[in-house]
Amino acid sequence: ARRLEGKVSIITGAAQGIGLATALKFAQEGAIVVVCDLRQDAVDAAVAQCQAAGAQALGFALSVTDRGQVDSMVAEVKARHGRIDVLVNNAGITQDARLQKMSLQQFDAVIDVNLRGVFHCAQAVVDSMVAQGSGVILNASSVVGIYGNFGQTNYAAAKFGVIGFTKTWSRELGPKGVRVNAVAPGFIETPILSTIPDKLLGQMQEEVPLRRLGSPAEVANVYAFLASDEASYVNGAVLEVSGGLTV
Ligand code: NAD
Numbered sequence: 001a002r003r004l005e006g007k008v009s010i011i012t013g014a015a016q017g018i019g020l021a022t023a024l025k026f027a028q029e030g031a032i033v034v035v036c037d038l039r040q041d042a043v044d045a046a047v048a049q050c051q052a053a054g055a056q057a058l059g060f061a062l063s064v065t066d067r068g069q070v071d072s073m074v075a076e077v078k079a080r081h082g083r084i085d086v087l088v089n090n091a092g093i094t095q096d097a098r099l100q101k102m103s104l105q106q107f108d109a110v111i112d113v114n115l116r117g118v119f120h121c122a123q124a125v126v127d128s129m130v131a132q133g134s135g136v137i138l139n140a141s142s143v144v145g146i147y148g149n150f151g152q153t154n155y156a157a158a159k160f161g162v163i164g165f166t167k168t169w170s171r172e173l174g175p176k177g178v179r180v181n182a183v184a185p186g187f188i189e190t191p192i193l194s195t196i197p198d199k200l201l202g203q204m205q206e207e208v209p210l211r212r213l214g215s216p217a218e219v220a221n222v223y224a225f226l227a228s229d230e231a232s233y234v235n236g237a238v239l240e241v242s243g244g245l246t247v
Contacts, residue, residue, distance in 0.1 A: 002028070002029045002030035003029045003030070003224060003225075003227075003228035003229070003230065004026055004029035004030050004031040004086070004224065004227060004228055005029070005030035005031075006030065006031075006032065007026075007030070007031045007032065007085040007086055007227065008031070008032045008034065008077065008081045008083055008084050008085045008086070009026050009031040009032065009033055009034060009085060009086035009087075009088065009227065010034040010036060010073075010074075010077065010084060010086070010087045010088070010121070010125065011023050011026065011033065011034065011035060011036065011088040011090055012036045012037070012064050012087075012088065012089055012090050012091035012117070012121060013036070013037055013064075013090040013091030013092060013140075014033075014035040014036060014037055014043075014046055014088075014090065015035065015037035015038070015039065015042035015043055015045070015046045016037075016042065016046075016190070016191055017188075017190030017191055017192060017216055018090060018140070018185065018188060018190055018216045018219045018220065019037070019088070019090040019091065020046055020049070020216065021215075021216030021217045021219065021220035022088055022090060022216075022219070022220040022223045022224070023035055023046055023049075023050055023057075024049060024050060024053055024220070025217065025220040025221065025223070025224045026050075026055070026086075026220075026223075026224060026227070027049075027050040027051075027053040027054065027055035027057065028053050028054075028055075029224055029228070030055070031055060031086070031227075032055065032056045032057070032081055033047075033050045033055050033056070033057040033058075034057070034058055034059070034060070034073075034077055035047050035050065035057060035058070035059040035060070036059070036060045036062055036064070036073060036091070037059075037061065037062075037091070038061065038062075038063060039061060040059075040061040043059035043060065043061050044059060046059065047059040058077075058080070060073045060076075063113075063117075064089075064091050064113060064117030064118070064120055064121055065112045065113055065116060065117050065120070066120075067120050067124075070120045070121055070124045071124050073124075074124040074125055074128075078128060083128065083132055084125045084128045084129060084135065085129075085132075085134070085135055085136065085227075086135070086136045086137075086138070086227045087121055087122065087125045087135075087136070087137045087138070088138045088140075088223055088227070089117070089118040089121050089122065089137070089138065089139045089140060089162075090140045090223075091113060091114075091117055091140075092113060092114045092140055092158075092192075093109065093110060093113050093114065093192075094110065094152065094155050094192060094195075095109050095110050095154065095155075096151040096152055096155070096195075097151060097153075098150070098151050098153075099153050102153055102154065106154060107153070107154045109154075110154035110155050110158055111154060111157065111158055114155065114158035114159065114161075114162070115157075115158040115161045115162065118139055118162055118165060119165065122137055122165070122169065125137070126173070126178070129173070129176075129177075129178045130173065130176045130177075130178060132177075133176065133177040134177045134178065135173075135177070135178040135179075136178070136179050136180075136181075136226065136227050136231075137169060137173075137178065137179070137180045137181075138180075138181055138182070138183060138223055138226055138227060139162045139163075139165060139166050139180070139181070139182045139183070140162070140182075140183060140185070141159045141160075141162045141163050141166070141182040141183065141184045141238060142155070142159040142184055142185060143184050143185070143186045143240065143242050143245055143246055144156050144159050145158075145159025145160045145161075145162060145163055145182075145184060146160075146163070146184055146238070146240070146246065147246060159184075162182060163182055163184075163238055165180075166180050166181060166182040166236060166238065167236050170235045170236030171236070174235050174236070179226075179231070179232075179234065179235045180235065180236065181226050181231070181234055181235065181236065181237045181238070181239065182237070182238045182239070183219065183222055183223060183226070183238075183239050183241060184238055184239065184240045184241065184242070185214065185219050185240075185241045185242060186208065186214060186240070186241065186242025186243055186245040186246075187201075187204050187205070187208065187213045187214065187242070187243075187245070188213060188214040188215065188216060188218070188219055188241075189213040189214065189215055189216070190216055193213075201213075207245060208242070208243040208244065208245050209243060209244035209245075209247065210243035210244060211243075212243065214241060214242070214243055218241065219241050222239055222241050226239065
């Protein structure tokens, strides 16, 4: 049986990388997929892929940093489908620099998308989920949100912050039937890694006990599990998907 049959699922940053893999996995599992990303053409392409997988899908070109756009998207999804079952807060960016070099623009840009954007989307869906007495919110953290990383002051702060959201919301919303969990990927082969030199990528793989990068689909599988009723007693967890990077 498909694990997400009829579940109305909003996925941010779903036009590429882990978000796209998650949208496709959710589509295969029977979800009604709501694709959100910055560019209309990329959103349309992802929606078409979900539909080709046999799912109902709709798309919104928006920035999670824009509260008005997020609220309108949620209102339209509710008007069309009457409910919201799952939110995957996946959209994220990097703008790396050491503390001594990081500009305020770099700091603010990453906090705005990776932290404030997660807050916007969660706040936009929470009333519906509480009213239903059910729902799942999944937040993209990172191993960097557990251990920190050279050159990622802004990103690490946001990814630690997302774990703070997860633990806080799991306490607030658990009693109302809404589960909240975080996923902490390690090194996953997506465009976000494109700025890392090949030599460094090689070294990074050597640090992983499984000796390879992860695929977007391997993270998507974990989101699908956490969104499904198979994870019905998983709440407030931070699930690392890193090939054992940090053991
Ligand atoms: P990616 O860059 O391939 O995809 C991110 C998507 O988010 C893009 O399609 C982008 O357009 C979209 N996006 C960016 N800003 C947005 C905004 N303001 N509003 C809406 N959409 C926006 O990244 P990815 O590697 O697939 O990463 C997805 C998530 O997983 C991110 O939160 C990232 O921090 C996290 N993560 C990735 C890795 C990795 O190794 N790839 C590791 C740990 C955590």
